[in-house]
Amino acid sequence: MTETTKVIFEKYQVRKTKKQKTAFIEYVKEVAERYGYDFKIEKGAFGARNIVIGEPDTAKVLYTAHYDTCARLPFPNFITPKNFLIYLLYQFLIVGLFFILAFAIGFLSGFTVSFLPINENVSYAIAYFLSQSFYLVLLYLLLGGPANKHTANDNTSGVTTLLDIMRELPEDQKSKVAFVFFDLEEAGLFGSLSFASKHKNIKKNSLVINFDCVSDGETILFALKRTTKKYAELFKKAFVSTPEIAVDITKNAFYPSDNASFKGGIGVAALKKSKLFGTLYMDRIHTNKDVVYREENIQFLTNGAIKLAKML
Numbered sequence: 001m002t003e004t005t006k007v008i009f010e011k012y013q014v015r016k017t018k019k020q021k022t023a024f025i026e027y028v029k030e031v032a033e034r035y036g037y038d039f040k041i042e043k044g045a046f047g048a049r050n051i052v053i054g055e056p057d058t059a060k061v062l063y064t065a066h067y068d069t070c071a072r073l074p075f076p077n078f079i080t081p082k083n084f085l086i087y088l089l090y091q092f093l094i095v096g097l098f099f100i101l102a103f104a105i106g107f108l109s110g111f112t113v114s115f116l117p118i119n120e121n122v123s124y125a126i127a128y129f130l131s132q133s134f135y136l137v138l139l140y141l142l143l144g145g146p147a148n149k150h151t152a153n154d155n156t157s158g159v160t161t162l163l164d165i166m167r168e169l170p171e172d173q174k175s176k177v178a179f180v181f182f183d184l185e186e187a188g189l190f191g192s193l194s195f196a197s198k199h200k201n202i203k204k205n206s207l208v209i210n211f212d213c214v215s216d217g218e219t220i221l222f223a224l225k226r227t228t229k230k231y232a233e234l235f236k237k238a239f240v241s242t243p244e245i246a247v248d249i250t251k252n253a254f255y256p257s258d259n260a261s262f263k264g265g266i267g268v269a270a271l272k273k274s275k276l277f278g279t280l281y282m283d284r285i286h287t288n289k290d291v292v293y294r295e296e297n298i299q300f301l302t303n304g305a306i307k308l309a310k311m312l
Contacts, residue, residue, distance in 0.1 A: 011023070028181065052179075063165055
């Protein structure tokens with residue numbers, strides 16, 4: 001591990017509360033100033049604090065990653081970027097389980113209070129209140145519950161990738177690149193949406209490469225879209241597959257992260273391949289099993305990002 005990566009894992013792996021985020025911001029400021037970059041904080045919706053390194057309005061490419069961490073969940077966020085149907089079915093399954101649990105609570109509550117000497121309408125009201133309260137509590141735990149203490153892949157991997165690129169980027173290339181660490185991605189992309197609204201030219205015209213969950217998987221996916229497919233050849237030259245790492249550069253993928261906030265946004269993620277169906281997938285994130293950190297992935301992306309910057 002690099003020096004900055006070790007520090008992040010030891011001191012700043014959890015970045016959920018305001019205090020934790022402030023401590024992380026101060027460390028990033030220290031690193032940025034050490035390597036000669038301009039540093040500033042841009043505030044956004046719902047208290048978002050985006051960390052901006054360099055000059056994004058004049059840079060040829062923005063390398064980005066969200067730094068906020070998610071709540072700990074009993075089940076993983078399961079993502080299949082090249083099979084939207086499986087992804088959608090999994091999301092429906094989770095939501096369906098919530099509704100079933102809420103219904104069960106309401107039914108059991110109604111059944112229990114029906115034996116009490118109270119008005120029938122009051123019984124229904126109590127059952128409804130308990131079921132809805134249960135659902136709201138679950139929703140709160142999804143967004144604002146206790147922090148997941150294990151964030152190796154989501155998104156300590158993206159954060160450390162940006163720091164490594166910052167450190168290794170040659171001096172004569174620094175004016176080409178800006179770095180943005182987004183806040184509140186887990187709550188609904190609020191950090192990147194706020195940044196995009198303040199920088200409308202970047203939103204419409206800039207190349208924004210977003211690293212989110214890049215350390216747990218042997219395949220590195222670059223999720224292009226219609227507006228970014230023109231960069232495919234450059235990416236093929238900058239990021240070349242190795243015996244240990246396969247590269248998948250495609251516009252036929254869906255990746256739900258901050259890249260969606262920009263017309264020129266490209267999502268980068270590490271994925272595993274199912275032995276049974278060959279489907280690329282991501283699991284373990286948002287749980288205590290998010291502990292896999294493939295250093296070779298980070299070095300591969302760092303080298304490729306620097307090579308790409310030189311070609312722009």
